[in-house]
Amino acid sequence: MTPTNKEKSADRADREFIxxxxxxxxxxxxxxxxxxxxxxxxxxxxENPGVIPKLHDPGELELSGIREQYLGTLDGTHCYSVEIPEGAKAPEGIQFADLRQAYSExxxxxxxxxxxxVQVMEWDRTNQFCSRCGTKTRKRHGERGKECPDCGELFYPRISPAIIVLIRKGHEVLLARSPNxxxxxxxxxxGFIEPGETAEAAVAREVKEEVGIRIKNISYFGTQAWPFPNSLMIGFTAEYSSGDIQPDGVEIEDAKWFSAxxxxxxxxxxxxxSRKLIDHFLKEEGLES
Ligand SMILES: [Zn+2]
Known part of the structure; x- marks a missing residue:
């Protein structure tokens, strides 16, 4: 059965994005x-049909875009990102949400x-000119890329790989807080992976730098794209090896072992x-968060 427009919300996890x-x-x-x-x-x-406005054009909401990017289709419905001016007002009944607020809602x-x-929109905004020679860039046909017509430099969306690790010590887990x-x-x-560094080496380095302990048995868990600002979080689990917790006082102000x-x-x-890793630990300990 073909879904009606009312059922065609962007707010379902089982949609196919191409x-x-x-x-x-x-x-x-x-x-x-x-x-x-x-x-x-x-x-x-x-309101239905979902949290992302479904429109012919942002003009329907009396909004005008500075620039727009085509993203693809969600179950056959076209998707666009568009940047509007900083001072633009939200239409009645609709609201702007900060990305961190949206993430929880x-x-x-x-x-x-x-x-x-958001990442495609920001890549478009920040790559209007060649960072090598200053010439206005142009879109590359058939791919998500821009090129400089003068010097030939290419510009693709930047993804910054970062690691995140759950450290276990027997039935305890290391949890830490940043001052932010x-x-x-x-x-x-x-933490972010340094140029030339493997993800596993970054895990060991970040743990040593931020809380002063050594770890072992670093194992891959999974990944998550994260827009703060353009990270690919690579999740790992590891076991405590040696050392006492010593927060660095900059990135980490407090860190402790917690039992489930x-x-x-x-x-x-x-x-x-991070929560999926913690929930995984709690489940292994026979508890739900
Ligand atoms: Zn150039």
């Missing part, structure tokens, strides 16, 4: 529009698309890979 580069020739059908004001996304959280499937849309976290929140050790059956601190949101 990346597309070249937009359709016309806009006779409504599309999902990921509309950004800075790093805020326009969400229609109170919308489904994982929808957040994945917002993540993709909301009050009471603890999470896992994380004691009162845990405030944990990261459910769709983050």
């Amino acid at each position: 990346v597309g580069i070249e937009p359709p020739a016309d806009r006779t059908e409504k599309a999902f529009w990921f509309i950004f004001r800075g790093r805020e996304v326009l969400l229609n959280i109170h 919308i489904s994982e499937g929808c957040f994945a698309l917002v993540n993709k849309a 976290f909301p009050p009471g929140l603890y999470s896992l050790i994380a 059956d004691e009162m845990l601190p405030v944990l990261p949101g459910k769709i983050s890979i």
Whole structure:
């Protein structure tokens, strides 16, 4: 059975997204529009058909874009990202949500698309000119890329790989907090991979730098694309090897061993890979978070 338009929400995890580069020739059908004001996304959280506005054009909401990018199709519905001016007002009944707020309010499937849309939008915005010679760039046909017509430099969306690791010591897990976290929140050790470094070496280095301990048995867990600002988080588990916890006082202000059956601190949101790792640990310990 073909879903009706009312059922065609972007807010379902089982949708099939197909990346597309070249937009359709016309806009006779409504599309999902990921509309950004800075790093805020326009969400229609109170009405069907879902949280991402479905429109022929942002003009329907009396909004005009500075530039737009075609993203592909979601179950056959075209998707675009568009940047609008900083001072633009949200239409009645719809609101702009900061990405971190959106991440706690919308489904994982929808957040994945917002993540993709914001990164494409920011890549487009920040690569209007060649960073080597200053000439205006142009789109490369058939791929998500730009090129400099003068010197030939190529510009693709930048993805920054970062590691995150759950460290276990017997029945305890190491949780740590950054001074930037909301009050009471603890999470896992994380950090960006240095040029020329393997992900496993980055795990061992970050742990040693931030909390002063050595670890062993580093194992791959999974990955998550993360738009703060353009990371690919690569998750690992590891076991404590040696040393005493010594927070570096800069990235980490406090770190402790917690057992699964004691009162845990405030944990990261459910769709983050840090929480998935912590939930995995709790499940292994026979508990649900
Ligand atoms: Zn150039």
